[in-house]
Amino acid sequence: xxxxxxxxxxxxxxxxxxxxxxxxxxxxxxxxxxxxxxxxxxxxxxxxxxxxxxxxxxxxxxxxxxxxxxxxxxxxxxxxxxxxxxxxxxxxxxxxxxxxxxxxxxxxxxxxxxxxxxxxxxxxxxxxxxxxxxxxxxxxxxxxxxxxxxxxxxxxxxxxxxxxxxxxxxxxxxxxxxxxxxxxxxxxxxxxxxxxxxxxxxxxxxxxxxxxxxxxxxxxxxxxxxxxxxxxxxxxxxxxxxxxxxxxxxxxxxxxxxxxxxxxxxxxxxxxxxxxxxxxxxxxxxxxxxxxxxxxxxxxxxxxxxxxxxxxxxxxxxxxxxxxxxxxxxxxxxxxxxxxxxxxxxxxxxxxxxxxxxxxxxxxxxxxxxxxxxxxxxxxxxxxxxxxxxxxxxxxxxxxxxxxxxxxxxxxxxxxxxxxxxxxxxxxxxxxxxxxxxxxxxxxxxxxxxxxxxxxxxxxxxxxxxxxxxxxxxxxxxxxxxxxxxxxxxxxxxxxxxxxxxxxxxxxxxxxxxxxxxxxxxxxxxxxxxxxxxxxxxxxxxxxxxxxxxxxxxxxxxxxxxxxxxxxxxxxxxxxxxxxxxxxxxxxxxxxxxxxxxxxxxxxxxxxxxxxxxxxxxxxxxxxxxxxxxxxxxxxxxxxxxxxxxxxxxxxxxxxxxxxxxxxxxxxxxxxxxxxxxxxxxxxxxxxxxxxxxxxxxxxxxxxxxxxxxxxxxxxxxxxxxxxxxxxxxxxxxxxxxxxxxxxxxxxxxxxxxxxxxxxxxxxxxxxxxxxxxxxxxxxxxxxxxxxxxxxxxxxxx
Amino acid sequence: xxxxxxxxxxxxxxxxxxxxxxxxxxxxxxxxxxxxxxxxxxxxxxxxxxxxxxxxxxxxxxxxxxxxxxxxxxxxxxxxxxxxxxxxxxxxxxxxxxxxxxxxxxxxxxxxxxxxxxxxxxxxxxxxxxxxxxxxxxxxxxxxxxxxxxxxxxxxxxxx
Numbered sequence: 001x002x003x004x005x006x007x008x009x010x011x012x013x014x015x016x017x018x019x020x021x022x023x024x025x026x027x028x029x030x031x032x033x034x035x036x037x038x039x040x041x042x043x044x045x046x047x048x049x050x051x052x053x054x055x056x057x058x059x060x061x062x063x064x065x066x067x068x069x070x071x072x073x074x075x076x077x078x079x080x081x082x083x084x085x086x087x088x089x090x091x092x093x094x095x096x097x098x099x100x101x102x103x104x105x106x107x108x109x110x111x112x113x114x115x116x117x118x119x120x121x122x123x124x125x126x127x128x129x130x131x132x133x134x135x136x137x138x139x140x141x142x143x144x145x146x147x148x149x150x151x152x153x154x155x156x157x158x159x160x161x162x163x164x165x166x167x168x169x170x171x172x173x174x175x176x177x178x179x180x181x182x183x184x185x186x187x188x189x190x191x192x193x194x195x196x197x198x199x200x201x202x203x204x205x206x207x208x209x210x211x212x213x214x215x216x217x218x219x220x221x222x223x224x225x226x227x228x229x230x231x232x233x234x235x236x237x238x239x240x241x242x243x244x245x246x247x248x249x250x251x252x253x254x255x256x257x258x259x260x261x262x263x264x265x266x267x268x269x270x271x272x273x274x275x276x277x278x279x280x281x282x283x284x285x286x287x288x289x290x291x292x293x294x295x296x297x298x299x300x301x302x303x304x305x306x307x308x309x310x311x312x313x314x315x316x317x318x319x320x321x322x323x324x325x326x327x328x329x330x331x332x333x334x335x336x337x338x339x340x341x342x343x344x345x346x347x348x349x350x351x352x353x354x355x356x357x358x359x360x361x362x363x364x365x366x367x368x369x370x371x372x373x374x375x376x377x378x379x380x381x382x383x384x385x386x387x388x389x390x391x392x393x394x395x396x397x398x399x400x401x402x403x404x405x406x407x408x409x410x411x412x413x414x415x416x417x418x419x420x421x422x423x424x425x426x427x428x429x430x431x432x433x434x435x436x437x438x439x440x441x442x443x444x445x446x447x448x449x450x451x452x453x454x455x456x457x458x459x460x461x462x463x464x465x466x467x468x469x470x471x472x473x474x475x476x477x478x479x480x481x482x483x484x485x486x487x488x489x490x491x492x493x494x495x496x497x498x499x500x501x502x503x504x505x506x507x508x509x510x511x512x513x514x515x516x517x518x519x520x521x522x523x524x525x526x527x528x529x530x531x532x533x534x535x536x537x538x539x540x541x542x543x544x545x546x547x548x549x550x551x552x553x554x555x556x557x558x559x560x561x562x563x564x565x566x567x568x569x570x571x572x573x574x575x576x577x578x579x580x581x582x583x584x585x586x587x588x589x590x591x592x593x594x595x596x597x598x599x600x601x602x603x604x605x606x607x608x609x610x611x612x613x614x615x616x617x618x619x620x621x622x623x624x625x626x627x628x629x630x631x632x633x634x635x636x637x638x639x640x641x642x643x644x645x646x647x648x649x650x651x652x653x654x655x656x657x658x659x660x661x662x663x664x665x666x667x668x669x670x671x672x673x674x675x676x677x678x679x680x681x682x683x684x685x686x687x688x689x690x691x692x693x694x695x696x697x698x699x700x701x702x703x704x705x706x707x708x709x710x711x712x713x714x715x716x717x718x719x720x721x722x723x724x725x726x727x728x729x730x731x732x733x734x735x736x737x738x739x740x741x742x743x744x745x746x747x748x749x750x751x752x753x754x755x756x757x758x759x760x761x762x763x764x765x766x767x768x769x770x771x772x773x774x775x776x777x778x779x780x781x782x783x784x785x786x787x788x789x790x791x792x793x794x795x796x797x798x
Numbered sequence: 799x800x801x802x803x804x805x806x807x808x809x810x811x812x813x814x815x816x817x818x819x820x821x822x823x824x825x826x827x828x829x830x831x832x833x834x835x836x837x838x839x840x841x842x843x844x845x846x847x848x849x850x851x852x853x854x855x856x857x858x859x860x861x862x863x864x865x866x867x868x869x870x871x872x873x874x875x876x877x878x879x880x881x882x883x884x885x886x887x888x889x890x891x892x893x894x895x896x897x898x899x900x901x902x903x904x905x906x907x908x909x910x911x912x913x914x915x916x917x918x919x920x921x922x923x924x925x926x927x928x929x930x931x932x933x934x935x936x937x938x939x940x941x942x943x944x945x946x947x948x949x950x951x952x953x954x955x956x957x958x
């Protein structure tokens with residue numbers, strides 16, 4: 001038996017389980033009928049609406065702000081700039097113990113200067129959003145432009161204009177991971193491949209734009225914030241400091257949230273603003289971003305340039321890797337993750353699932369006048385995997401080895417776990433090799449290669465690409481999700497109670513926003529407690545539910561909340577059985593609970609959970625006073641370390657020689673996510689994550705020009721994958737040894753986004769290999785491919 | 799500021815009369831004047847399809863229409879497609895196939911699929927994907943939505 005087993009009773013193991021079944025989601029009926037309750041759906045009586053005048057220059061001091069015309073606009077109640085908010089709220093400081101780091105203070109409105117186009121400068125409060133927006137143009141801001149470097153290499157230069165003068169530098173993040181003697185190994189290696197790889201800037205693009213509603217309760221002197229956040233607990237804790245309100249007077253609720261993918265996983269200016277203004281004006285204040293604001297002022301992703309070099313021997317064995325990465329982190333470090341989250345993970349994960357000794361990865365994170373970067377599904381690893389997997393296939397091509405074979409020779413084997421990577425990450429155990437083999441078996445790889453060769457012989461641009469990776473999921477308190485970060489993301493609580501009516505409520509600190517955790521956690525609770533799944537109501541997304549909560553991010557919720565649910569359910573079940581033992585007068589060992597009924601094995605006696613609850617709570621005298629226990633438990637789970645989740649993606653693509661459009665004809669994902677709680681939901685997560693990876697590979701790019709202005713300011717310019725862009729995705733769930741987490745779960749929500757960009761970049765490179773083209777920049781848009789092909793043809797013509 | 803105008807529309811068979819600014823978007827009218835918040839607003843420039851409704855039986859983007867433009871018209875929204883206790887057929891198929899995750903784009907997809915089933919001759923997966931390509935879903939990667947539509951179409955085919 002692997003995993004931490006809490007079910008000692010063997011007969012329970014034989015019963016049909018909810019875990020593992022494709023249960024239809026309990027969330028669905030409300031969401032399908034338009035009965036979901038998203039933040040913008042909530043409008044209390046007397047709500048005032050906020051509109052923001054944002055900076056339209058990238059870097060400037062604010063000389064003056066004239067709000068008189070805005071104030072005179074019909075329907076407008078108040079207009080605030082930073083000076084008018086003085087004393088209302090303190091800044092949030094995204095601290096970190098990282099050496100050389102500067103924590104840029106986060107204020108709700110720009111003070112003294114602006115640092116990116118889209119930064120909030122003036123807030124207008126009006127009776128309607130229409131009226132508030134009317135007043136925007138009445139705000140007159142005079143700026144004195146400041147010089148700036150939009151390119152991070154320029155920004156890192158010693159004489160570069162500073163985005164934050166207090167920092168004394170734009171390079172606020174510098175880290176290095178090193179093992180062995182990589183320079184010597186590189187020097188002596190028989191084969192080296194290298195490239196300058198670029199993962200361009202993206203955005204999470206949740207379909208629900210960010211929205212916030214704050215209500216001030218005059219009577220209780222208490223504030224409630226409804227937010228589209230996926231970290232309501234973290235937001236509660238930081239706002240408690242900013243607003244000087246303790247947790248019993250500050251409640252942060254994330255109701256139905258329409259996706260995040262990381263974009264709603266940090267503290268935002270607007271979140272601070274609605275709270276400060278609701279308290280000041282004593283009226284509910286609502287703010288909803290429009291899509292332009294989402295594309296300019298929601299945290300953005302990636303934007304790294306990765307100079308990377310790989311050394312192998314003639315047998316294809318990896319000898320060493322070195323990488324020098326520069327991340328354009330934008331104008332601010334974000335709370336709580338800091339701007340280090342994304343770029344540092346690029347170098348800490350670049351060694352991937354491979355066995356080798358010598359490594360050096362350097363990262364510099366540079367401030368520029370662009371929107372701040374933050375978490376986006378995959379974090380760091382879509383970039384690192386792209387660079388590493390490109391190098392692997394470039395190396396394979398150089399020595400004439402099959403790209404599957406070179407991976408087979410380098411992926412960590414079962415008998416080598418736990419394996420410490422060259423950057424220091426420990427892979428507990430995961431099916432690295434098996435995923436590779438399973439992906440190949442699923443598509444009959446040799447047949448696919450023959451099909452590609454035949455197409456190539458016919459002059460078509462057809463290619464196959466792979467990507468193998470591992471990620472750390474379900475991370476416990478031993479490892480900081482971001483280096484030196486001031487919050488604890490390693491613990492989760494499940495507060496389970498059976499009340500006097502027999503209802504079962506399971507409350508968590510997580511915040512589901514599409515993952516279906518109301519369903520999967522109810523599955524876990526039902527199995528562990530022996531109750532009916534439909535009797536379990538899962539509560540989440542509310543800072544008032546448990547003492548400390550954080551949210552749902554970093555592929556943690558199934559592992560941590562699932563583990564906490566298992567523990568609490570186990571305790572409550574024991575209490576139920578003890579009560580039933582007294583009520584039925586049979587030994588507790590003779591009792592078992594299943595499907596909401598407690599039965600005695602040796603006697604023909606049963607009690608439902610409801611009957612037991614009534615006896616315990618409402619029927620005096622049925623349980624002796626000293627034996628009466630509340631049917632509740634609040635247990636926590638901290639996996640301490642995390643557990644690896646691994647996968648191999650394999651893609652076949654064809655490039656249209658007329659349009660340079662890329663069509664994905666085959667796509668397979670073989671992954672090891674441990675015990676599957678709900679295969680329908682796991683498949684859905686893989687599909688969605690791969691789609692975002694396809695977007696990163698082929699379509700999505702946030703572009704700014706040299707003047708710091710965004711060029712992709714609508715969904716006609718920032719292209720999300722559509723149904724017609726997506727292939728069918730074949731999924732193989734590799735059943736390997738379960739990890740040592742409670743329940744044997746691994747986190748798996750992010751993986752697709754990690755593997756897909758690399759696999760597609762490799763497939764395109766393979767397709768264009770007759771022209772000697774190696775893809776180094778994503779997305780591989782038709783324009784980029786056209787330019788690459790033109791350049792290759794003019795080279796060969798010379 | 800322009801004066802307000804009278805707008806009367808039939809939404810899901812119920813007549814609503816309101817006095818609104820002529821510039822009010824139909825999406826805002828449905829959500830904030832009528833309280834029918836099932837119609838979602840994802841981009842307000844007609845790309846994402848979250849706000850899709852049926853106008854006189856055909857799919858339309860409520861963010862690209864003014865409320866005054868639809869004075870006297872018949873509108874169907876997600877609220878008319880079924881209830882929590884009794885899901886409509888499209889909603890059932892979406893649930894069965896796990897065609898939704900966060901649920902934000904879902905009302906728009908349900909309305910688009912309803913339009914496909916009623917008004918269009920769509921055959922085969924490629925055509926289904928084309929027909930769905932006016933709606934963006936960021937969660938599902940579309941495969942499960944496509945499966946739901948395939949089932950609905952073959953059901954409709956059998957019923958013919």
